[in-house]
Amino acid sequence: MKKPTPIDLRRYAGMLGGAREFLRVWATKDGPTTCFINPVPIGADPFALGIALVDVVRHGARAYAQATGISEAEAEARIWEGLDAERGNPTDPGHQLDSEDAPDSDDDGIISYLPNKDIH
Template identity: 60%
Template sequence: MTDKPIPIDLVPFAEMLDGGREFLRAWAKEGGPASYFVNPKALGADPALFGIALVDAARHAAAAWGKALGHSQDEMLARIWEGFDAERTAPTNDLPLPVAVARKDD
């Protein structure tokens, strides 16, 4: 495993991303915590929009895991909801975590 971050290649999806703004970047350490960088301005003033985006992301992730592992999307989504519920019930990290605020022009 490399020590440098390896970005997901978005070049094939450039047309799909046209006009979009990045609002979330996430990094996971093997056997360790994950780090998240959120730009709320990209979504709008209402935090509920982030919740909607997370549910959409969960559905996309379920499709990806299903395809990668040869399981149904529904089965993978159920497992993702189990993870959501477990983390909401007993968070693995105490808050507050370090917070990076987007620049004014972002």
């Protein structure tokens, strides 16, 4: 498999300040989405992830509007339609890696599980 190519964020370093990454998402054409989630930076309450995901929807709508020429409102409505469709009938139930399947690393990389990390 080819190594994933991350989005180059170097020019945005100044606006990121002391922020820490908590989510990476990859999609395959007509296939599943793979999410790497580290809840430590946003806190123990899953409510914070909900707030962040709504922010993602709004930023996504702006990105789609700029990329495709549709309005932000139309893009946001379509994103919500997709979220509602997936929520009502999941196409990918997701999976959880067992700790023995996870790569050894010193970073906080987390894939659908929290190995021996306390976020309280």
